[in-house]
Amino acid sequence: MTGPKRPPTGVSVRQFVADSGAVTRGLRQGRPYVLTLNGEPLAQMIPIRRRRSVPRDEALAIFATAPLLDADGLRGDLDATVAQETRDPYEGTGL
Numbered sequence: 001m002t003g004p005k006r007p008p009t010g011v012s013v014r015q016f017v018a019d020s021g022a023v024t025r026g027l028r029q030g031r032p033y034v035l036t037l038n039g040e041p042l043a044q045m046i047p048i049r050r051r052r053s054v055p056r057d058e059a060l061a062i063f064a065t066a067p068l069l070d071a072d073g074l075r076g077d078l079d080a081t082v083a084q085e086t087r088d089p090y091e092g093t094g095l
Helices: 012-017 020-028 056-064 073-079
Strands: 008-014 033-037 040-045
Touching: 008 012, 012 020, 012 033, 020 033
Parallel strands: 008 033
Antiparallel strands: 033 040
C-alpha cells in the first residue's frame, strides 16, 4: 500500500550542496524534490520505490519454469562431497 502523493519540495543547488544529507534522508522517507537553479526548476529527484515482497502469482510464474529438483541426486552429490564424520572442534585444545 502506498501513501498519499507528496508535492515535491523545492531545493536550490546551493542548499543541496550545503546539506545533501537532509535531501538524502528525505528521499529515503519517500519525499520528492525539485532541484532549482536561480529559482528555475532544473531537475526532479524522486525516490525509487522498492518492493518489499513479490506478489504470489508472480512468484508462482517464476517457479513454474524452474527445473524440477532431483532430491535423490542432490543427496548423493552432497554425500559424495561433504565429509560425513563429525569431530569435536575443541578436542586437544584443553577446553
